[in-house]
Amino acid sequence: MTLVAGVDSSTQSCKVVVRDLETGALVRSGRAAHPEGTEVDPAVWWEALRTALEAAGGLADVAAVSIAGQQHGMVVLDAEGRVIRDALLWNDTRSAAAARDLIAEVGADAYAARVGVVPVASFTATKLRWLRDAEPANAGRVAAVALPHDWLTWRLRGYGPADESPLGPDLEALTTDRSDASGTAYWGAASGTYDLDLFERALGRPGREAGASGDATTSDAVVLPRVLGPGESAGRTPEGVLVGPGAGDNAGAALGLGAAEGDVVVSIGTSGTVFAVTDAPVADPSGTVAGFADASGVSLPLIATLNAARVLDAIARLLGVDHDGLSSLALSAEPGAGGVVLVPYFEGERTPNLPDAKASIHGLTLASTVPANLARAAIEGMLCGLADGLDAVRAVGVRERRILLIGGAAQNPAVAAVAAQVFDAAVVVPAPGEYVADGGAVQAAWALTGTRPSWTVEAAPPLPVDTRPEIRAQYAAARA
Numbered sequence: 001m002t003l004v005a006g007v008d009s010s011t012q013s014c015k016v017v018v019r020d021l022e023t024g025a026l027v028r029s030g031r032a033a034h035p036e037g038t039e040v041d042p043a044v045w046w047e048a049l050r051t052a053l054e055a056a057g058g059l060a061d062v063a064a065v066s067i068a069g070q071q072h073g074m075v076v077l078d079a080e081g082r083v084i085r086d087a088l089l090w091n092d093t094r095s096a097a098a099a100r101d102l103i104a105e106v107g108a109d110a111y112a113a114r115v116g117v118v119p120v121a122s123f124t125a126t127k128l129r130w131l132r133d134a135e136p137a138n139a140g141r142v143a144a145v146a147l148p149h150d151w152l153t154w155r156l157r158g159y160g161p162a163d164e165s166p167l168g169p170d171l172e173a174l175t176t177d178r179s180d181a182s183g184t185a186y187w188g189a190a191s192g193t194y195d196l197d198l199f200e201r202a203l204g205r206p207g208r209e210a211g212a213s214g215d216a217t218t219s220d221a222v223v224l225p226r227v228l229g230p231g232e233s234a235g236r237t238p239e240g241v242l243v244g245p246g247a248g249d250n251a252g253a254a255l256g257l258g259a260a261e262g263d264v265v266v267s268i269g270t271s272g273t274v275f276a277v278t279d280a281p282v283a284d285p286s287g288t289v290a291g292f293a294d295a296s297g298v299s300l301p302l303i304a305t306l307n308a309a310r311v312l313d314a315i316a317r318l319l320g321v322d323h324d325g326l327s328s329l330a331l332s333a334e335p336g337a338g339g340v341v342l343v344p345y346f347e348g349e350r351t352p353n354l355p356d357a358k359a360s361i362h363g364l365t366l367a368s369t370v371p372a373n374l375a376r377a378a379i380e381g382m383l384c385g386l387a388d389g390l391d392a393v394r395a396v397g398v399r400e401r402r403i404l405l406i407g408g409a410a411q412n413p414a415v416a417a418v419a420a421q422v423f424d425a426a427v428v429v430p431a432p433g434e435y436v437a438d439g440g441a442v443q444a445a446w447a448l449t450g451t452r453p454s455w456t457v458e459a460a461p462p463l464p465v466d467t468r469p470e471i472r473a474q475y476a477a478a479r480a
């Protein structure tokens, strides 16, 4: 049996799946936790990857592996291949003012036209601008900029600081893929190239793609990973395992699910995301919908919220229950939670773009202030934010036949039931699984054989549509 492996190095953990190349059947899996926080030393991701791979039985009998991961995080390397400072993650909002500055300088319309996105604090370019302004000495030392999956892929192939890796700090060997590159705000899904002017504007230093020869004027240019297409290989591990291109986690999930026209994916992990695979690239000058690339060679219009599964974690903790307890409480309340509305901007928010916002609870009366309503209001508020995102994705031309609900919180029965009431569309909850890591396994198989595998994904029947417009109406009023 030929085995392939996929990895999801996500915000909260690292997950590994090992699958049979022929059938796609799951053979082994492993996971390891990541620390809390929006600023993280990438060394802990490397450690977690090694632990998760070991828990999944290792790579000794595996022919190919590919790493998908959380998008946008800024990993800055010096000329010795050392990480200069902790990575700023996608959910770190300190670069909100930098995002505003970049938009003021370039223009939202120009950004959308050039790279398919308008900067928000999540995107890598804004973190580089923040570094330029807040830590100029660190900005001056930057020799390469990578994303989390790029850096892990490089490390897995044996590169890194001389005292930590067999192959040493060859920055020219850095790679990324289209999907993750498109989340930087200096690589365009439509053009398929880096916009080096936008990169330089962000960091204040010139950049060049790895492998591109520098001349005298660009000799101090910062190295940006070479962008691989679907099915390309990044190289091999020192032990000879083929390494696929990797992907941003949402593009990885689309690949793992085999998402096709008519499928809109709603993922409820640390982030909440709504996205679809489309043939034509999207450029939304309002910045609501990001015109990302997918991992199969086309496009992935996407909205993201900063407040998803952890909203439920926080309210469950407050109520002194576990996830099952939260579900039972929520299901025991009426739709609309007795008029209680939770606007869940605990971490600020990205959609809508309110990086400094805080969460709030509305509509409490003595009678309505009971745990069941609070549990239900948390789920309704979190899902209403994603339903607003679905409207935005529809507004750029995406038409869905069904919604595929994935991510850690999708397995919660109350989340699935309330989703069928909040989304005016058929909701399907695929079998529990690690779809991002599965996307990595699909990439590994693709790089190994040259052909995208046609593994089947178990799809449950859609939940009956049970739309309750009053839930979104009272949420919209409270949010306003």
Ligand SMILES: Nc1ncnc2c1ncn2[C@@H]1O[C@H](COP(=O)(O)OP(=O)(O)O)[C@@H](O)[C@H]1O
Pocket (backbone or CB within 6 Å): 010, 011, 012, 013, 268, 269, 270, 271, 309, 310, 312, 313, 323, 324, 407, 408, 409, 410, 411, 412
């Ligand atoms: N049954 C459940 N109900 C609600 N939330 C859940 C449930 N199971 C897991 N979660 C939450 O899902 C999140 C992890 O989901 P995951 O998709 O792995 O996140 P990420 O990819 O961002 O690391 C955690 O916040 C966890 O508490």
Ligand SMILES: O=C(CO)[C@@H](O)[C@H](O)COP(=O)(O)O
Pocket (backbone or CB within 6 Å): 010, 011, 012, 069, 070, 071, 072, 090, 122, 183, 248, 249, 250, 269, 270, 271, 272, 273, 302, 304
């Ligand atoms: O910022 C985005 C997408 O633009 C997030 O989706 C991150 O990619 C993190 O994903 P999770 O770890 O929450 O799945």
